[in-house]
Amino acid sequence: MQIVLVLLVAFVAGIEGILDEFEFHQPIVACTLIGLVTNHLAEGLLLGGSLQLIALGWANIGAAVAPDVCLASVISSILMIHGLESAIEARFVIAFSIALAIPLSLVGLSLTKVCRNLAIQLVHKMDETKKVSYYQWIGICMQGIRVLIPTIVLLLIPSSMICSILEMIPISIYKGTIDWFGCSLCGWLCDCSECIRI
Numbered sequence: 001m002q003i004v005l006v007l008l009v010a011f012v013a014g015i016e017g018i019l020d021e022f023e024f025h026q027p028i029v030a031c032t033l034i035g036l037v038t039n040h041l042a043e044g045l046l047l048g049g050s051l052q053l054i055a056l057g058w059a060n061i062g063a064a065v066a067p068d069v070c071l072a073s074v075i076s077s078i079l080m081i082h083g084l085e086s087a088i089e090a091r092f093v094i095a096f097s098i099a100l101a102i103p104l105s106l107v108g109l110s111l112t113k114v115c116r117n118l119a120i121q122l123v124h125k126m127d128e129t130k131k132v133s134y135y136q137w138i139g140i141c142m143q144g145i146r147v148l149i150p151t152i153v154l155l156l157i158p159s160s161m162i163c164s165i166l167e168m169i170p171i172s173i174y175k176g177t178i179d180w181f182g183c184s185l186c187g188w189l190c191d192c193s194e195c196i197r198i
């Protein structure tokens with residue numbers, strides 16, 4: 001049941017990435033919903049809030065499209081959930097998921113460009129028929145599928161394999177992600193008094 005709910009959140013978030021009506025694609029919502037359905041609500045909210053702070057600076061201006069927060073939120077949440085099952089501390093897993101979200105957003109940007117180029121053909125079909133038809137829904141659902149397919153692929157990878165990969169990464173890399181996000185996240189990810197940076 002959890003997998004079905006995660007896939008539903010991924011699909012709706014993908015659709016919302018293009019519709020912008022209910023804001024399900026925002027990291028604070030998508031990560032929290034995935035955390036909720038996988039019984040990791042606090043970690044999902046923490047990851048979503050951190051990614052939302054990063055995404056505040058991303059905006060579509062004219063024809064320039066900002067990096068895709070939707071795919072980054074969904075995939076980094078799932079990686080975080082897998083990572084929480086490993087022997088690595090939760091704060092390191094969350095920080096590493098934040099660091100992975102940035103390149104994932106660029107992958108999502110490439111995928112949304114492909115979907116938008118395919119949607120142009122659908123618009124031409126609608127122009128030929130002189131009415132809005134089911135082509136519009138196909139174009140919208142393509143955006144949901146663009147997030148759904150990577151989510152399915154990631155869910156098919158065994159959790160033990162992802163955990164073993166995360167455990168092979170040296171702890172100094174994880175500490176580096178904590179230092180990298182230090183100023184904005186040290187209150188959330190670190191519990192030591194040495195990490196206070198002003």
